[in-house]
Amino acid sequence: MRVTGTLITLVGVALVGMHAQAGPVKEETRSVSMEGAERLVMEGDFGAGSFRIRPRHIDNAAEIRLEYSPDEVRYDIDFDRRRDEGHLSLSCEQRDGHYGDDSENMWRIDLSDKYPTDLDLEVGAGDIDFDFGGIPITSMALKTGASSGDIDFSAPNPGRMKAMEVKIGAASLALHHLGNAHFDELRFTCGAASTDLDLTGQVSGESEVYIKVGMGALDVYLPKGIPVRVETDNGLFSSVDIDDLHLERIHKDVYESPDFSEAKDRMILHVKVGMGTVDFSRR
Template identity: 30%
Template structure:
């Protein structure tokens, strides 16, 4: 009996060691004199995760899964108190072929940023997969561009600062967001091509935010927080499908909620729809 217990413990320890060995911090930049960050990430065929890191580490990059293959290239300098960081992932033919052949990626890159500095993100993802968790980070701005990618983006807590502008551009693929309102953006713009998109604007959404939505042939669901006054200006054609529950048609493609007349602030939503389908839904704030 004791031998079996000892054997079981040994197996568990060995399994944990093996699992732990598959995660490796490969690059890290310590914090020095910078007061804010501007980050550019260029990723073609990789699978990446972005999340909150340690206070005194500008960025720490870990590799999960296969420990073989080239590491990303980092360039970093500080000018006038702002740290400029560029992260580039090497492209190679093997990864592009494995993507189009449907083979699973053998590694994931985990990129953790300091939570103590305002960060302006510019992220370009080609044919990869991305899990972007901005929870706990100070996001001053975000531009996200993707080709044929599967992307999740979430912000589960209120941003400590106001994000000046959020810009999301998606070609062919899937984008799923959670609680984007927690970014406290002044303006958000979204452009979608052929894909499936879910924009969840619940959270600490500013009541005077402007939201610009443009979609081609895709399908999009937009979740608005309950209790917000809103107006929608829409431009579409007879082949598109737009569902606006809780809005009153005021004519000339102009819709508004019933409480607009008694509200000092309102969401202003501009919607352009080609041959796609857009559904608005109301959701209770978390």
């Protein structure tokens, strides 16, 4: 144990030394035109840093503000029109031998709410503050590593999202108002994470949610007044708590709200847990 402590101390000293040699921080602003495209496909591959996305009623695809250290961070912003689609690619990574903190790689992205949008985002290690409220998202894939922060749908999706996929690694994240996302299907996976999955909002139609938890702890919040069916698959070293939902047991590991069968707006949840915990409640 003493050897481990020594190693951690030495690594910490090395990182402090590297940080002390960081270069100056540069600020840049980029406006990304749609170039006549009618829908947006956006891909983001972000390493370590601080990342914020906000909806904004603008003609451009996005307005992007960056604060970064050119000596430590390499980034790329690329836009390509393909027929009626505009493809926006964003990426950043640490240069070899450099380790910066959040203040040296900050992205502030205003994303247009005027165009149908497909999103594919991956964040390695960083602070996340994403709000997709009011953006007409048609599909979404989000993957995080050792990240923390919040993901919100503060306003209803004006369209319909066919597929939404969220994969969370060793993170501490809170997802808010996903009922506003208006998805047909959500596939949510978390590993060794502590996560809030808030499915409240203006639920419309039938939504199906697949939840898979490894060794994490997940709190799931369901909207009041929306009938649900919960199907559970958990092992000996895991738990799923649905007591607060007051559901009827239909058959083994399947539970429903009394008015589920007749409901137009409803949720179906499939829950699979390895060695973690999932707790359900209403909001």
